[in-house]
Amino acid sequence: xxxxxxxxxxxHWIDELADILEERLRSxxxxxxxxxxxxxxxxxxxxGRLRGEIIIPETLRRxxxxxxxxxxxxxxxxxxDAWKGKExxxxxxxxxxxxxxxxGWPLIRVxxxxxxxxxxVEHFWGDFGPYIKEFTDGNIEVVTTTDLYAGKLKEFTKxxxxxxxxxxxxxxxxxxxxxxxxxxxxxxxxxxxCGRIDKTETTKIIDDExxxxxxxxxxxxxxxxxxxxxxxxxxxxxxxxxxxxxDFEPYGKDHATPGGSRDSCVDLAINAxxxxxxxxxxxxxxxxxxxxxxxxxxxxxxxxxxxxxxWYEVAHPHIYRFLVLKTPPMKKLVVSLYEIPQYYSQYxxxxxxxxxxxxxxxxxxxxxxxxxxxxxxxxxxxxxxxPEQVPYTHLAVLVQLVxxxxxxxxxxxxxxxxxxxxxxxxxxxxxxxxxxxxxxSRWVEKYAPDYLKIRLLREPDPRIIGEIPWExxxxxxxxxxxxxxxxxxxxxxIKNVMIEATKHxxxxxxxxxxxxxxxxxLGQPSGPRAAPLIALVGxxxxxxxLKAVKK
RNA sequence: GGGCCCGUAGCUCAGCUAGGUAGAGCGGCGGGCUUUUAACCCGUAGGUCCCGGGUUCAAAUCCCGGCGGGCCCGCCA
Numbered sequence: 001x002x003x004x005x006x007x008x009x010x011x012h013w014i015d016e017l018a019d020i021l022e023e024r025l026r027s028x029x030x031x032x033x034x035x036x037x038x039x040x041x042x043x044x045x046x047x048g049r050l051r052g053e054i055i056i057p058e059t060l061r062r063x064x065x066x067x068x069x070x071x072x073x074x075x076x077x078x079x080x081d082a083w084k085g086k087e088x089x090x091x092x093x094x095x096x097x098x099x100x101x102x103x104g105w106p107l108i109r110v111x112x113x114x115x116x117x118x119x120x121v122e123h124f125w126g127d128f129g130p131y132i133k134e135f136t137d138g139n140i141e142v143v144t145t146t147d148l149y150a151g152k153l154k155e156f157t158k159x160x161x162x163x164x165x166x167x168x169x170x171x172x173x174x175x176x177x178x179x180x181x182x183x184x185x186x187x188x189x190x191x192x193x194c195g196r197i198d199k200t201e202t203t204k205i206i207d208d209e210x211x212x213x214x215x216x217x218x219x220x221x222x223x224x225x226x227x228x229x230x231x232x233x234x235x236x237x238x239x240x241x242x243x244x245x246x247d248f249e250p251y252g253k254d255h256a257t258p259g260g261s262r263d264s265c266v267d268l269a270i271n272a273x274x275x276x277x278x279x280x281x282x283x284x285x286x287x288x289x290x291x292x293x294x295x296x297x298x299x300x301x302x303x304x305x306x307x308x309x310x311w312y313e314v315a316h317p318h319i320y321r322f323l324v325l326k327t328p329p330m331k332k333l334v335v336s337l338y339e340i341p342q343y344y345s346q347y348x349x350x351x352x353x354x355x356x357x358x359x360x361x362x363x364x365x366x367x368x369x370x371x372x373x374x375x376x377x378x379x380x381x382x383x384x385x386x387p388e389q390v391p392y393t394h395l396a397v398l399v400q401l402v403x404x405x406x407x408x409x410x411x412x413x414x415x416x417x418x419x420x421x422x423x424x425x426x427x428x429x430x431x432x433x434x435x436x437x438x439x440x441s442r443w444v445e446k447y448a449p450d451y452l453k454i455r456l457l458r459e460p461d462p463r464i465i466g467e468i469p470w471e472x473x474x475x476x477x478x479x480x481x482x483x484x485x486x487x488x489x490x491x492x493x494i495k496n497v498m499i500e501a502t503k504h505x506x507x508x509x510x511x512x513x514x515x516x517x518x519x520x521x522l523g524q525p526s527g528p529r530a531a532p533l534i535a536l537v538g539x540x541x542x543x544x545x546l547k548a549v550k551k
Numbered sequence: 552g553g554g555c556c557c558g559u560a561g562c563u564c565a566g567c568u569a570g571g572u573a574g575a576g577c578g579g580c581g582g583g584c585u586u587u588u589a590a591c592c593c594g595u596a597g598g599u600c601c602c603g604g605g606u607u608c609a610a611a612u613c614c615c616g617g618c619g620g621g622c623c624c625g626c627c628a
Contacts, residue, residue, distance in 0.1 A: 040628080078628090081628070082627095082628080084627090084628095171626095172626095174626060175626045176625080176626055177626085178626060198627090198628090232628090233627085233628040234628085236628090237628095252623090253554095253555065253556090253622075253623055253624095254622095254623055254624070255623095255624090256554080256555075256623075256624090257553075257554055257555080257623060257624040257625090258553070258554060258624090259553075259554090259624080259625090259626095260553095260554085260623085260624055260625090260626095261624085261628080264626095282555085284555085284556070284622090285622085285623095295621095297622080330555070330556065331556070331557090332556070332557090332621085332622085341589070342589085364565090364566090365565080365575095391588075391590085393588055393589060393590090394588045394590090395588090396588080397588045398588080418588090448589095449589075451589080452588085452589075454588095495585085496585095498585085498586095499585050502585080503585075510585085510586075511586070511587090514586055514587085515586095517586095518586095526586085526587070527587090527588090528587090528588060529586075529587080529588070530586070530587095532588095
């Protein structure tokens with residue numbers, strides 16, 4: 001139809017989003033724009049949290065930076081929030097019963113359940129925080145609400161005391177019957193008596209710096225500084241926008257409901273504080289598929305999901321970024337560590353489409369996949385030449401046959417022999433293969449199905465041999481003899497031996513024979529290619545196994 | 552009570568924004584491949600597009616009304 005329409009229809013969702021955002025951000029007239037994301041460290045920091053709060057804003061930031069916008073990206077940790085003491089959270093401690101006493105404490109004050117870090121937050125941040133730079137370009141500044149309360153939010157708290165009536169009026173619009181009374185002061189101190197932040201009530205503002213409060217939990221009355229507490233949650237969110245000057249911040253679907261938290265906070269920002277609320281987009285959560293194929297939402301406080309560290313161990317961050325980018329933000333993304341090989345092959349396909357060596361047929365698909373691929377690089381861009389692609393499962397098997405110290409030599413030689421690598425492979429391609437080998441090796445240990453786990457039997461097993469019919473034993477024994485006499489010990493000559501020994505068999509019989517062949521060596525009816533396997537096992541051992549069938 | 556995502560082949564989904572002969576991958580089946588790296592190649596079967604109305608020459612697609620599944624919010628944050 002019209003070129004314009006065609007053009008629009010063939011944009012990646014994130015580019016369309018970037019277009020809209022660019023216009024709105026430019027109209028704000030700021031030199032440096034601010035992007036933010038927010039996380040409460042209530043427990044397991046799973047990969048799902050990378051999606052909406054980190055990778056999506058980071059990618060938008062990079063796209064818009066290329067268009068000349070200056071953008072600063074933050075990630076805000078809600079460390080002052082109360083520890084809820086859910087059963088799943090208590091179970092993180094050796095003595096869950098005793099851990100009840102931390103209920104209601106600010107997260108940052110809850111001790112590390114395993115005693116290896118300064119507190120709960122730092123403990124669970126360990127598998128997440130340090131990996132952000134692997135999944136992004138790393139230009140993200142992490143701030144905590146605890147630090148903000150000691151700084152800019154302190155100022156905001158004072159401001160809020162002055163705006164009390166207006167703030168109450170707006171919040172009460174969203175509170176149906178349970179309106180806050182006129183005496184309400186929107187500040188929740190940490191109780192000096194019991195340590196809780198979720199049960200205190202401010203009774204009096206003493207001056208700009210101090211308040212009086214009472215605790216509904218332990219009955220303690222006291223006074224404390226305004227650094228020692230937090231604002232009511234709706235106000236706090238606006239406070240973060242104000243303190244950092246946020247211009248864009250995505251929000252999870254739990255905040256997206258009309259009349260919900262985002263709406264009420266926008267109302268507060270405009271009508272109480274007179275600031276322009278940030279632009280935003282809602283996003284769906286990430287779920288995971290378990291070993292037995294059940295789908296469960298990842299949840300921090302329920303400890304369901306897996307961390308960026310666990311992903312990084314078995315797969316490149318590129319792959320996760322790719323999955324996030326090819327999935328529209330309001331669609332549920334389901335990921336599984338058991339399906340890593342499939343993700344690699346999807347990624348390789350997108351890569352081939354990007355480099356133009358494969359035609360997806362449908363234009364929309366081409367745009368979605370190749371752009372998602374292009375943006376999948378955490379830092380920088382795809383290399384000029386398409387890297388060599390070796391299937392993940394291939395490497396998973398290879399690393400089990402070649403000793404680790406030979407991966408970079410013998411392993412690569414094997415790949416050249418099998419045609420996966422050319423004589424002069426690209427630098428990035430080789431680097432990626434070596435990295436994938438490390439990951440595939442760990443994946444085999446932790447997640448691979450049994451049939452991909454290759455383990456040579458220590459000794460020929462008489463019980464297995466007993467199950468092999470005599471005519472097969474004859475052939476296997478003969479193979480052993482031929483291998484023993486073989487002049488040159490190479491994959492090719494071994495392969496010739498195997499062909500020679502089985503050429504008189506029908507395809508069906510040959511299949512049956514190889515089942516027994518694999519059982520003899522591995523205890524299971526299938527395995528890696530026979531000739532390379534034998535080559536690797538070595539002459540002495542393979543002859544020993546093969547001739548054992550006739551003892 | 553309000554909102555979001557979804558319903559298309561056995562499974563996972565694309566196609567719906569912009570109406571024009573129902574698609575892909577996986578799985579199944581048959582065959583091939585000097586046995587296979589959840590492989591590859593060729594062929595093949597398989598569908599009331601959740602249901603009912605409406606608009607239209609024409610509806611999986613647009614409109615209205617239902618049904619079913621999953622999820623979020625309902626004054627905790």
